[in-house]
Amino acid sequence: MSRLYVARNPRVAARSLDGEMMIMSGRDSTLFTLNKTATILWQSADGTTPLDHIVEHRICTEFEVAPAEALQDAETLARELARHEILQISEEPIPPRSPLAGESR
Amino acid sequence: MPESATEVDRLSLVIEIGCMAVRVHTTDPRFLAMLQERYAGFVFSSERAEIDLDVQLTPPNFPEADAPVRVTHHLGRWTLERGDFHAEWEPASRTGWIRQTANPYSIDAVLRIIHTLVLARQGGFLAHSASAIRNGKAFLFAGVSEAGKTTISRLAPTDATLLTDEISYVRKQGAGYVAYGTPFTGELAKLGENVSAPIHTLYLLAKGSENRIDPIPPGEATRSLLANLLFFAEDEELVQSTFHSAFEFVSRVPVSRLTFVPDARVWELIG
Numbered sequence: 001m002s003r004l005y006v007a008r009n010p011r012v013a014a015r016s017l018d019g020e021m022m023i024m025s026g027r028d029s030t031l032f033t034l035n036k037t038a039t040i041l042w043q044s045a046d047g048t049t050p051l052d053h054i055v056e057h058r059i060c061t062e063f064e065v066a067p068a069e070a071l072q073d074a075e076t077l078a079r080e081l082a083r084h085e086i087l088q089i090s091e092e093p094i095p096p097r098s099p100l101a102g103e104s105r
Numbered sequence: 106m107p108e109s110a111t112e113v114d115r116l117s118l119v120i121e122i123g124c125m126a127v128r129v130h131t132t133d134p135r136f137l138a139m140l141q142e143r144y145a146g147f148v149f150s151s152e153r154a155e156i157d158l159d160v161q162l163t164p165p166n167f168p169e170a171d172a173p174v175r176v177t178h179h180l181g182r183w184t185l186e187r188g189d190f191h192a193e194w195e196p197a198s199r200t201g202w203i204r205q206t207a208n209p210y211s212i213d214a215v216l217r218i219i220h221t222l223v224l225a226r227q228g229g230f231l232a233h234s235a236s237a238i239r240n241g242k243a244f245l246f247a248g249v250s251e252a253g254k255t256t257i258s259r260l261a262p263t264d265a266t267l268l269t270d271e272i273s274y275v276r277k278q279g280a281g282y283v284a285y286g287t288p289f290t291g292e293l294a295k296l297g298e299n300v301s302a303p304i305h306t307l308y309l310l311a312k313g314s315e316n317r318i319d320p321i322p323p324g325e326a327t328r329s330l331l332a333n334l335l336f337f338a339e340d341e342e343l344v345q346s347t348f349h350s351a352f353e354f355v356s357r358v359p360v361s362r363l364t365f366v367p368d369a370r371v372w373e374l375i376g
Contacts, residue, residue, distance in 0.1 A: 011341050013348035017355075020324040024331070024348040026341030031331055033324070 006054070006078050006087050007047030007094035014042070023086055032086060037063070038077055045087055047094035051078060119149045120216065121299075123274040123285040125223060127216065128154035133162055136207050143209045146299045147288045156194070156219065159202040160212060167191075167206075176218055176337040183338075185218050187211070194219055217272065217289060218337050225343045228277035228350050231335040234307075236268040236284045236297075237261050239376035242305035243284035245273050246363065247333045253310040253365065255292040260369045265376070269297040272335065275304065275354070282358055307354075308363035308375075316371045319362045326360035327351055 008014070013024045021039040023032045034042055037059060044054040055071045063070070081087040088094055116137060117130045126149070131137050141148050172188035183201075185192040190211035194201030201219075205211035221231050234247035235254040239262075246257045258270035268274075268284055271291030276283050282304040286297035309321065309329050321329070330351045336344070365371040 013345040015349065015352050017324050017327060017352065018322065022324070022327065024344060026344045027339075029336060029344050031328065033328065 002091045004051040005047055005090050005093050006045040006051055008042060008045045009085055009088055010097050012086055025085060027085060041074060041077060047096060119154050120144050120147055121149050122147055122287055123276060126154040127156045127158055129158050129160055131160045136162060139209055144288050146296055155199060157200045161202060161204045162207050163204055165206045174337055178340045185215055187214060221335050222338060225346045229275050230350055232273045232275060233333040234273040235270045236273040238266040238302040241302055243302040244305055244375055245307040246310050247307060248310035253312055256367050258293050260372060262372050266298050266300060282354060304358050307358055307360045311362055311364045313364035316365045316374055318374055321360050321362050323355055327355045330355060
């Protein structure tokens with residue numbers, strides 16, 4: 001099974017407020033509010049850390065969940081976020097792209 | 106093109122909303138008279154204008170009359186389209202044109218869009234919200250259709266100055282925000298007063314069985330504000346600007362839920 005890499009799409013607007021991550025698609029202005037797991041995934045999605053590493057070291061340490069189950073859920077979540085162009089996913093490390101305005105909080 | 110200065114004056118007027126003046130040119134005196142009536146209180150004969158718009162009146166032969174609004178940006182030029190108009194605006198040259206029939210609704214939509222685009226770069230916005238000034242402070246009453254914007258406006262006491270019953274005009278000013286009156290009307294069909302005041306509170310409207318004010322967590326406040334912002338452009342940079350403007354606003358202006366029954370006593374809680 002190949003590794004997956006995830007990266008934040010720099011073309012979205014993102015902001016954290018009281019621990020709640022909100023993201024707006026720059027393409028169609030759709031607003032997303034991420035749950036805790038999705039927020040961890042978003043914040044860890046640097047394009048170079050493999051998804052299984054994020055799950056093992058960031059998600060499984062935060063929630064009581066079996067690693068295999070957590071990885072499967074994380075993959076599903078990553079693909080869903082990628083479908084909305086919030087995340088990019090690849091089987092290769094993802095080089096950084098220049099953001100429009102970047103994330104701020 | 107008219108030759109004398111007198112004729113130029115006669116066929117143009119300046120519509121100033123939120124301290125931004127737009128000079129509108131037309132060759133049709135009846136259309137000009139219609140604009141003077143439509144924007145009464147917001148029309149000036151000033152020479153100063155940030156934007157010049159040339160209105161080209163055409164017969165009603167737009168091919169897709171029901172097409173929704175579309176706002177795009179390419180090579181420094183904005184294109185604004187809807188079933189009933191086609192317009193272009195170039196910020197660098199401060200000029201633009203509108204092709205439409207002789208009606209007040211098309212140019213009204215173009216003005217709203219242009220103001221939205223300008224405000225987005227300055228940290229401000231237009232919002233689906235009634236607003237009024239009381240005791241020197243501006244209050245916004247936001248909500249989608251049927252939320253109560255018209256009702257709260259209709260119930261306003263005589264010491265409140267109505268800025269709008271439909272579209273609030275918000276500018277960032279120093280560390281706070283200022284609400285301006287607009288001619289953009291809703292069901293009340295009453296133009297707002299052309300005055301402004303610092304915004305004290307944004308109320309999110311809800312109809313209920315009693316009058317009460319409840320605090321709202323910042324996340325919910327921001328989501329609700331974003332849902333009520335007017336935004337048309339298919340432009341990632343402006344989406345980002347508007348998104349961050351909503352957060353800035355919520356960090357500086359108190360946001361509460363105003364639940365109310367439709368009678369004038371609700372205004373005892375405001376001001």
